[in-house]
Amino acid sequence: MQKPKKFDRNLIVIGAGAAGLVTAYISAAVKAKVTLIESGKMGGDCLNTGCVPSKALIMCARLAHGARRSSNFGVILPEPSIDFPRVMQHVRDSIKAIEPNDSVERYTELGVEVLKGTAALVDPWTVKIVHSSGSEKNLTARAIVLAAGAEPIVPPFPGLDRVSYLTSDTLWERLSQLQAPPQRLTLLGGGAIGCELAQALARLGSEITLVERARVILPELDREVSAAVTVALEAEGVTLLTGHEAVEFEGGSDQKGGVLVLRNAEGRVKIEFDEVILALGRRAKTTGMGLEKLQLLENGKLKLDDCLRTRYPHILAAGDMAGPYQFTHMASYQAWYAAVNGLFGDIKKFAVDYSLVPSAVFVDPEVASVGLSEGKAREQGIDYEITRYNIGDLDRAIVDGAARGFVKVLTARGKDKILGVSIVGENAAELISEFILAMKYGLGLNKILSTIHIYPTMSEANKFVAGNWKRAHAPAAVLRLLAVFNRWRRK
Ligand SMILES: Cc1cc2nc3c(=O)[nH]c(=O)nc-3n(C[C@H](O)[C@H](O)[C@H](O)COP(=O)(O)OP(=O)(O)OC[C@H]3O[C@@H](n4cnc5c(N)ncnc54)[C@H](O)[C@@H]3O)c2cc1C
Numbered sequence: 001m002q003k004p005k006k007f008d009r010n011l012i013v014i015g016a017g018a019a020g021l022v023t024a025y026i027s028a029a030v031k032a033k034v035t036l037i038e039s040g041k042m043g044g045d046c047l048n049t050g051c052v053p054s055k056a057l058i059m060c061a062r063l064a065h066g067a068r069r070s071s072n073f074g075v076i077l078p079e080p081s082i083d084f085p086r087v088m089q090h091v092r093d094s095i096k097a098i099e100p101n102d103s104v105e106r107y108t109e110l111g112v113e114v115l116k117g118t119a120a121l122v123d124p125w126t127v128k129i130v131h132s133s134g135s136e137k138n139l140t141a142r143a144i145v146l147a148a149g150a151e152p153i154v155p156p157f158p159g160l161d162r163v164s165y166l167t168s169d170t171l172w173e174r175l176s177q178l179q180a181p182p183q184r185l186t187l188l189g190g191g192a193i194g195c196e197l198a199q200a201l202a203r204l205g206s207e208i209t210l211v212e213r214a215r216v217i218l219p220e221l222d223r224e225v226s227a228a229v230t231v232a233l234e235a236e237g238v239t240l241l242t243g244h245e246a247v248e249f250e251g252g253s254d255q256k257g258g259v260l261v262l263r264n265a266e267g268r269v270k271i272e273f274d275e276v277i278l279a280l281g282r283r284a285k286t287t288g289m290g291l292e293k294l295q296l297l298e299n300g301k302l303k304l305d306d307c308l309r310t311r312y313p314h315i316l317a318a319g320d321m322a323g324p325y326q327f328t329h330m331a332s333y334q335a336w337y338a339a340v341n342g343l344f345g346d347i348k349k350f351a352v353d354y355s356l357v358p359s360a361v362f363v364d365p366e367v368a369s370v371g372l373s374e375g376k377a378r379e380q381g382i383d384y385e386i387t388r389y390n391i392g393d394l395d396r397a398i399v400d401g402a403a404r405g406f407v408k409v410l411t412a413r414g415k416d417k418i419l420g421v422s423i424v425g426e427n428a429a430e431l432i433s434e435f436i437l438a439m440k441y442g443l444g445l446n447k448i449l450s451t452i453h454i455y456p457t458m459s460e461a462n463k464f465v466a467g468n469w470k471r472a473h474a475p476a477a478v479l480r481l482l483a484v485f486n487r488w489r490r491k
């Protein structure tokens, strides 16, 4: 295992999802000789089985929901009929339209060498690539970035082999074969995937049961946020079984569907389904790449320092494979660190800053958060204050028929320092950008309040929450003095 005297490449990237693509892009931009290796489809999970298909499906569902609500606005439409094959066509068309951004052609033009094949580490500097034809090639590199993504967690439930379950990897192909959405659909896991799919498929006509082991859905988010999503999903007919843990499966009576056995505080419950989707989290892909042999893993996970480096400083990781967050925007954020630390880390290295990680769940009303939730602030013993604004009072939300939700801001007690924000409401994921920028550059609520926001927009909610904070912190003594001064001026 001797370090080569010369290298074929400056950098080799394994995996062409968000993390790998951006790592390769940045490396090529700084004139490194970089090879990107992909065993499956360019674009990885986000483009092919994750964000893009799920958001395309959500859009179709939103239109169906809008049509049902249209009579509230005096526009009388019949109950929408769902042409499910065309819904799935929209999903595929969306992927097709975005595909060129992540294509071999585009990256080749950007100066990246793209190889299709399966990569594994032979030694700390050598990557073996096995092409689909069976031919093999070894390449050495001064730095290697592991960006192989994650895969759905499929626990070994007894009886699972007797049902044909789906995951986010397989469900798109299955849905594409159907003439109508599955009739009785059980979604296992009340995280982001479970909640987004539950609402979308309910709106398109499925009878949904959403099962979550924790006491609430979206347990990682602020309690008021999960409560708001609970209300929204139940109002749309989704059956929520929180505090229910999946324990085993039984085969269906007619070779179709099956039965899921759940355990709750009272005992056991059985639910029948036509289709079941497992959305129980995603685990970093770490097998079959030679990582064990190089001792890069600890308890089955990649062991990384805060610069995304393994025990070999020139082998780094980014994206879902690196964790701890699994978002496309995190994959591309980490990619900068992986590329720069990989290429130049021996001269200067940069630690990843996770203090400000935004996220959104694309349910309706949308939810978005950044920084600390109230629960996390309490856990960490931080002295905080809460300021709220009710989106139900906002002019734009009222005229748009979207008068629900809130902006909730945590600030350090007695200080104009934003610690965290949660937003529930139409376009929450867009609204939160102002707070992300403010927090990143240390701007407080006073600065947001003194910024002109266009009337009538949803973004005024950000100004109004800042106004509520300002009112609560009005200097009482100064105001008393001003009252006296104004009275004197009237004399
Ligand atoms: C249903 C769903 C919805 C989602 N929605 C959102 C959302 O709205 N917003 C958001 O931010 N995130 C969302 N995510 C998460 C997001 O998709 C991931 O965080 C992101 O795609 C991770 O990118 P990555 O590059 O780390 O991994 P991936 O995109 O998984 O890329 C890894 C690539 O490596 C390749 N590979 C693996 N092993 C090898 C090997 N040995 N050799 C060569 N190539 C290899 C794989 O084929 C794959 O293409 C969603 C995920 C799912 C499942």
Ligand SMILES: NC(=O)c1ccc[n+]([C@@H]2O[C@H](COP(=O)([O-])OP(=O)(O)OC[C@H]3O[C@@H](n4cnc5c(N)ncnc54)[C@H](O)[C@@H]3O)[C@@H](O)[C@H]2O)c1
Residues within 6 Å of the ligand: 188, 189, 190, 191, 192, 193, 194, 196, 211, 212, 213, 214, 218, 219, 244, 245, 246, 247, 279, 280, 281, 282, 325, 326, 327, 359, 360, 361, 362
């Ligand atoms: N909008 C977005 O950004 C978005 C959308 C979808 C997915 N994602 C990413 O994809 C990743 C995977 O999403 P996910 O929803 O699969 O994972 P998740 O970890 O967010 O949710 C899984 C849920 O399953 C529950 N669970 C686990 N075992 C259970 C059991 N036996 N019975 C009942 N419930 C059980 C867990 O308590 C948890 O709430 C997430 O990390 C997320 O970041 C992001």
